[in-house]
Amino acid sequence: MSKVLYPALPVLLVDDEPAWLRSMTISLARHAGINNVVALSDPREVAPFLEERRVALALVDYTMPHVSGEELLELFGRNYPEVPVIILTGRDQAETAVRCMKLGAFDYYVKTVEDERLLTGIQRALRLGELQQENLRLQEGYMTGELASPDAFAGLITRSDRLLKICKYVEAIAASHQPVLVTGESGTGKELIARILHKLGSPKGPWVAVDVAGLDDDMFADTLFGHVKGAFTGAEQPRKGLVEEAAGGVLFLDEIGSLSQSSQLKLLRLIQDGEYRPVGGDRTRRSEMRIVAATNQDPGRLQEAGGLRRDLYYRLRTHHVHLPALRQRPEDIPVLLDFFLGEAAREFHKNKPTPPPELDILLSSYHFPGNVRELRAMVYDAVSTHRTRKLSMDAFKRAMGREEGRELSGMVEAGVEAARGERAVAFPQELPSIRELTSQLIAEASRRSGGNQSIMAGMLGISRPALNKRLKKLDDEDEDES
Secondary structure (H helix, E strand, O other), X not given: OOOOOOXXXXXXXXXXXXXXXXXXXXXXXXXXXXXXXXXXXXXXXXXXXXXXXXXXXXXXXXXXXXXXXXXXXXHHHHHOOOOOEEEEEOOOOHHHHHHHHHOOOOEEEEOOOOHHHHHHHHHHHHHHHHHHHHHHHHHHHHHHOOOOOHHHHOOOOOOOHHHHHHHHHHHHHOOOOOOXXXXXXXXXXXXXXXXXXXXHHOOOOOEEEEEOOOOOHHHHHHHHHEEOOOOOOOOOOOEEOHXXXXXXXXXXXXXXHHOOHHHHHHHHHHHHHOEEOOEOOOOOEEOOOEEEEXXXXXXXXXXXXXXXXXXXXXXXXXEEEEOOOHHHOHHHHHHXXXXXXXXXXXXXXXXXXXXXXXXXXHHHXXXXXXXXXXXXXXXXXXXXXXXXXXXXXXXXXXXXXXOOOOOOHHHHHHXXXXXXXXXXXXXXXXXXXXXXXXXXXXXXXXXXXXXXXXXXXXXXXXXXXXXXXXXXXXXXXXXXXX
């Protein structure tokens, strides 16, 4: 497999000292993971080079024969203002630094004296360039109203404007080298988003996924970083870790919120420095993959409870994708239903069944604590037992706990956790009577169910005969009052 270059556009080094060019090229690769570098020792070659190729960043020596660094800085400012230019000099001269900054230099460093600061400045300039490109891609996406790579999103079935905006954001950040944090409830499609990022950003690189829930500190280190021979009892052969296996691609870490504090610190160092050591090894290795982490827990609450390090959180969420729950995009339920019906029919070698009109109403009244994954399981179960042309609603009612004559306790218990944080019922200063409250509740259930009494009964957690009794009682009371 060919080595993946970072950044996508090269970093241009211009200096009349070949030894410094070689040293800086090695240093960029070793300490910053920057392996896409073009080095020019003759500043006269810069102008024709830029006419042929774009660059992400330029490091330019201030004092050179034939063409000075100041002249090259003016060239960039005039013809390539989008390229950040860092000026390097052998002496710390305030006047020179001020003049270069006025001409548009991104930064100014003294050679050899500020090597560590220089690497940090280079990474900051590249990150700023990535953000600018992401903003441009986002603006272009919002202006056209269309995805640039719709094929990559073929597995994401939606007609939700909210989710479409998220897709455009995913497109915009796909080329970035930075980590991505994907959050959302279980079943919302977090791994699907991670796979789309892989498909768009590094399609030729490997896809490596691991659920880190349940990994203790030793298992986490061995799984991610591998080990050398003799690292521990039973380590008779060296083993590559997932970080090495994912080189040039994406490493997807699911359930990141369940990691121990010690494991989180190891992950933080990997993201922060781009370096790691196999268990039992004494040589540092560089990572060359992108990390996409996911959690179904609220990162803010995790931090408050001490479950997630704040510094790791901010490193992971350089880019953040939050997926809405299915109940927050109800317009997607009919299209997902249709898609899963077709998918399930093909798997069971059956004709695609026709859903009854009442099914849309039934599904729209359900909370879906398991989100898209739960809807898919419902459809597959219904199609597996389907015999006639018209799809029965019994399997769906059974999955929701809404069979005739049965209370909804199962459904309520399943939905309690997902419902937390939802808007609670608000009461006025003067409480309504039981009769008034019952009347309003039944009227609202009737509105939501389209008047379907079977669905109304399910929504209210009572059997249909019990609902009929309550309706009759309300009618009788109305007649008595009249």
